[in-house]
Amino acid sequence: MRTLRTVPELRTAVRAARRQDPTGAIGLVPTMGALHDGHLELIRRARLECEHVVVSLFVNPAQFNASADLAAYPRDESRDAGVASDAGADFLFAPSLETVYPPGFATSVQLSGPIAESLEGAHRGAAHFHGVTTVVTKLFNMVQPDVAFFGQKDAQQVLVIRKLVADLDLPVRIETVPTVREPDGLARSSRNVRLQGDDRPLALALRAGLTAAERAFTAGARDAGTVHAAALAAMTDLGVAPEYLALVDPLTLAPVDAIDDGTLVAVAAHVGGTRLIDNTTLGTTPNGRR
Numbered sequence: 001m002r003t004l005r006t007v008p009e010l011r012t013a014v015r016a017a018r019r020q021d022p023t024g025a026i027g028l029v030p031t032m033g034a035l036h037d038g039h040l041e042l043i044r045r046a047r048l049e050c051e052h053v054v055v056s057l058f059v060n061p062a063q064f065n066a067s068a069d070l071a072a073y074p075r076d077e078s079r080d081a082g083v084a085s086d087a088g089a090d091f092l093f094a095p096s097l098e099t100v101y102p103p104g105f106a107t108s109v110q111l112s113g114p115i116a117e118s119l120e121g122a123h124r125g126a127a128h129f130h131g132v133t134t135v136v137t138k139l140f141n142m143v144q145p146d147v148a149f150f151g152q153k154d155a156q157q158v159l160v161i162r163k164l165v166a167d168l169d170l171p172v173r174i175e176t177v178p179t180v181r182e183p184d185g186l187a188r189s190s191r192n193v194r195l196q197g198d199d200r201p202l203a204l205a206l207r208a209g210l211t212a213a214e215r216a217f218t219a220g221a222r223d224a225g226t227v228h229a230a231a232l233a234a235m236t237d238l239g240v241a242p243e244y245l246a247l248v249d250p251l252t253l254a255p256v257d258a259i260d261d262g263t264l265v266a267v268a269a270h271v272g273g274t275r276l277i278d279n280t281t282l283g284t285t286p287n288g289r290r
């Protein structure tokens with residue numbers, strides 16, 4: 001695996017890969033590093049589906065709404081390089097802050113409407129997804145991948161990226177990879193390393209809430225209020241209050257009154273000083289896609 005730091009270096013490498021194998025797909029896995037099994041699953045999927053795999057590693061300040069969260073974000077590039085290489089990446093694109101945002105950078109790609117403005121957009125502020133859509137547009141232009149891989153763990157982000165790609169006619173296919181969890185059910189996240197002592201068992205409250213929603217649905221509940229109450233009780237029983245716990249349409253993110261196969265349950269909560277998110281799709285439809 002080669003590590004590339006500048007756009008000219010990256011373009012030369014990707015161009016050479018295309019020349020060598022004109023029909024081979026270029027796959028991109030965008031990450032902020034601190035790679036864990038969730039990221040590795042994305043890289044493995046890219047390896048299976050694409051001839052050339054680029055993993056990007058860039059902690060994007062523009063999508064952090066809290067400076068303490070940005071400062072505490074775990075970083076270990078040399079470890080990440082080893083892990084990405086073992087998982088099958090051909091290239092690690094690890095640009096500097098100045099490469100992505102050179103002095104005088106003045107453009108922002110902004111998605112409006114409920115897909116970007118609800119849930120994470122409402123609670124972290126509009127700037128969060130503006131930061132995501134701006135950096136992802138840049139990464140797509142830098143790498144020019146045929147396929148890009150995103151995790152269902154960030155279900156709203158997947159919808160935001162799909163809308164960005166559709167609205168701007170970006171020539172890239174978006175693939176979604178199911179959420180990878182710890183053995184006890186906690187969704188893998190780079191922020192999990194910050195869960196110290198008593199916070200680690202408390203973090204299971206998110207999954208407990210989602211499991212309670214799944215159980216209520218399986219038992220026949222179709223009223224959003226009933227399912228919400230079951231999920232909320234499971235969380236508060238463990239001593240965690242959600243920042244939001246929402247039952248929404250999996251494509252529009254509009255709140256639903258009547259639960260359907262495919263309804264998305266999305267949750268965010270602070271556990272100690274760490275903000276965690278998770279989600280599940282009710283019924284049998286995988287990944288909230290009808």
Ligand code: AMP
Pocket residue numbers: 030031032033037038039041042149150151152153154177178179180181187188189190
């Ligand atoms: P991040 O480094 O947190 O920005 O995540 C990079 C990519 O990995 C995003 O597409 C995430 O949705 C995805 N990802 C993060 N955690 C998981 C997980 N537990 N399972 C699957 N994908 C994940």
